[in-house]
Amino acid sequence: MKLKHTLQAFATVALLTLAQAASAQVAVIVNHKSPLASMTPEQAAAIFLGKTSTLPSGQTAVPADLPESDKAREIFYSKAAGKSPAQVKATWARLTFSGKATPPKEVPTAADVKKHVAANPDAIGYIEKSAVDSTVKVVLTVE
Template identity: 35%
Template sequence: MKHCLHITLVLLLLAAAVPAAERAAGYVLVVNRNNPVNSITEQEANLIFLGKKTVWPGGHSVTIVLQEGKRIHAAFVRELLGRSPLQYATYWKKALFTGTAIPPRSLRGDSEVKSFVASNRDAVGYISPDALDTSVRALEVRK
């Protein structure tokens, strides 16, 4: 019994010691295959999904797309933006009501996001890692 407790404690300590960046993300950012941007910083990704960075390098407008009420959305909001889904929704409602921004479009599921991003050169969205295929390209997020 004591041995099991020690093993459990060691495993918990090891899990806590793994940096967040090395843990598997619950989402992957995706862009159109023709988008010339290969990677962005975490800060740039935050600014994009908060509607504060609205232009890609080269002058094209960024088009954000979200997923509706799915686990993937919760993982994305918590891991990248450090907010709860409710806080993120409130942020966009406030922006809408104050006239500072229009909330991004929300789509249902990975396939709708991939389809939208694949047909819109300047779109960026997120999908679950296992849904990534050749229709879109993963966008690397650097620290």
């Protein structure tokens, strides 16, 4: 009987964790002074996958990427670009080797991404939506 209750408790915790992860929202952010008001997932993916180096507003894009281990990164690339972490890594390996593009600057934490974007008028990044504040502007939300 005790094992049954333990398994039920474990299953409940696992389901709650999955539900929370599934509902996580990632915000693509730009400097609060940027003229950019919104963008599509395709436009964001093009910047972070080296297809363009320009924001839709015409500004040069300076993308800031989270580390591969960050859940927000996985959500961003899977939802905005339709790519797995392995596919993103392969894309950048190919582009870097061919000299066609340079990968986005990897920033260690969401707080650092937000700080980088807030300090740079051309910066673009993504963080969990719950971490957004008035120092940056949300131009896209993916979930």
